[in-house]
Amino acid sequence: MSGANTRVIAAHVLDAVLHRGRSLKAELGSALPKLPDPRDRALVEAAVMAALREHGRYADTLAQWMSRPPGARDGLLRSLIYIGLAQLDAMKLPAHAAVDATVEAARLSGRAHQAGLVNALLRRALREPLPPARVDAAWPEWLANRIRAAWPDDADKIFATSSEPPPMWLRVNRQRIPRALYAERLAEVGIDHHLSDVLEDAIRLDTPIPVTALPGFEEGQVSVQDGSAQRLVDALEGLPADAKVLDACAAPGGKAAHIAERHPDTRQLAIDVDERRVRRMQEGFARLGLDIATGVADATSPKSIPAEGGFDAIVIDAPCSATGIVRRQPDILLHRRADDVDALIGLQIRLLEASWSMLKPGGTLLYATCSILPEENTRNVADFIARHADARLQPLDARFGRDTGHGHQRLPGEDGTDGFFYARIDKQA
Template structure:
């Protein structure tokens, strides 16, 4: 087939926008979100947040998320195919066109949507985006994609070279599996609120609703759905019976394991899943949850409120954990959870825009911030108390290297070994790599203050 050459740009239609058909509206939103993320460096999460509520039908919200995530995961393959099919590369002002094409490719490839519906709605979205002159181009390219498919590609090629080299050096025997796992959607992990319902009972309720779930012996509160469903379809979700939380994140509560009635600090609490899990397991805990960003702390409050977990023994403070003079009352904690800000390289399949936005200099800044947090909260731990350092990174300098450096400068810090259920041995801690056991990449190190 001859190469398809895009026509020259024409002025955009300035007439007021007419209401769009629901399928078209989803594709328009997908193109705009992808354009902002891919071409303007915006966060996927921040771009989706204001858009999803505009879609009244939860099926449309689920489709929008599925399209943009699949487009970002497959972006490297789709862009390579489009470059080969287009005789003239898109112009500087064609960001929304390329974004719409990525959305179309994802619908045909990763999501396997019916071709006629995906093509018709995506072509119509080109017109709705003010590009009626390029609707024919979109149609021709997506029909070619439908006929020919997309060439196989090395999933490692989607990673920035500097980051790929770091991972290959750190985990030479596992790097290929991490790259492959990061290119696919993760299963949906649920955490059952044991205060309200038992795990087996909730699994039975899922089965009654036609939703299949499996158990993992490492997760006493966890259920795994290999076929994700919208949260609105989960029985009792709005009543707090269940929450969405990856299996690796659920294990943080097991690794910290505070004693009944303990005074606990969650130093970087947003979005609140780990704090909620701790309270669900033991409502006698006295929990102080901090986050430097008040908007993120509001998410913690929402998470706890939905689970019925707010009470006198739970406090939330919008403060920086590294500035204890602003918030600490001088009384020590029995247990501290430090789920530190990190490169998030273990959750690329859930946050595929990380591969677009992460820069080499970010790692040094994050390592320095993690060290400041460790040094700031350690004096607040009582002798004999436990601190759990955790990240969703798979880079040694943020994990084993970070804890080793802390141990070298902190004589009263002692490692408490964790079992194999938490992943590979990694210096003083344990590292699960992306996709292992169906879970996210995650690091855990359990430290005790000597008495």
């Protein structure tokens, strides 16, 4: 496929996400399989991600450089320009190829009359730096204000980190191969990597690569999972070897798989409300060679869950604002609304209450989110413990981030990992 065609596809994906409210994951999931060359797939994904992370800055640039920037009716033109700017600014691609391919993409998109404008703007970007933008330029004002209120000393760093490409974290399946041996396999094929000193199963790649390039991926030797998510299994230390465990919001299955890899004798049930997501979980467990029971069920409705005798441990990785993973899912900042957070808090409370009713006395409830908003995390846990006399918050150590008083919080980028919250609550006998 020509470079121009690749830019056209990237611009269409970006336009759908940026101007038509579509999901980034869904749009990439539809577009990328149509590209036979993995290099084209990588270019489209990288360009779209870079443009989304910097869309606030690029909007400010067009506002300063143009008397009449493209409006809502010409979202594809704006997206083409953003893709061009991302190649030059964030991706540092060779200028000649980036400019020529993007200008040709304008012609292929039926905008031959605007190709000169695209050319002029991109060549100006070669001559002079883009105007500086606010560090929170991509964040909606209501959400930026919440972040500043919650983390006044860390807010600017959160905004800056959330606009940077994250590393790629791997989780080695210790049931298939020791981590040290898998690291040797990476070295043999020339993949630069770093072993984590604090995460037993983790390897970090500073430069992400397609999973198809990972040795042993199809054989189940390795999975992709951020370091903060891998930390969750450490909070379950001390469980009985044959513990009965419920992963209440399990899809896409990474945490349930990690529990099974680390504690193969546990009897685990992984559920999700979406049948398609459950099928994908099952495929993932099969690839890893893990025997994990699955089911389509609503974790807020205990009657829908086979919980005879109760569970020794329940993991709730709750649906949340996802404010800790903006650098991985930059469209969060486009789609999230203030009333969404209130609805999510209501769901989180229902999940906590339903799970508590299924937990054995003496059992452990592990509540986690990829949010950095205290109202979804610390306040939820504090209110829950206040409502339940038999609930005891158990201490976690510094591996889990800063102590908030009712749980531990990691912020985006700390130790190269995502923003994540953890709270372990034990049920008194």
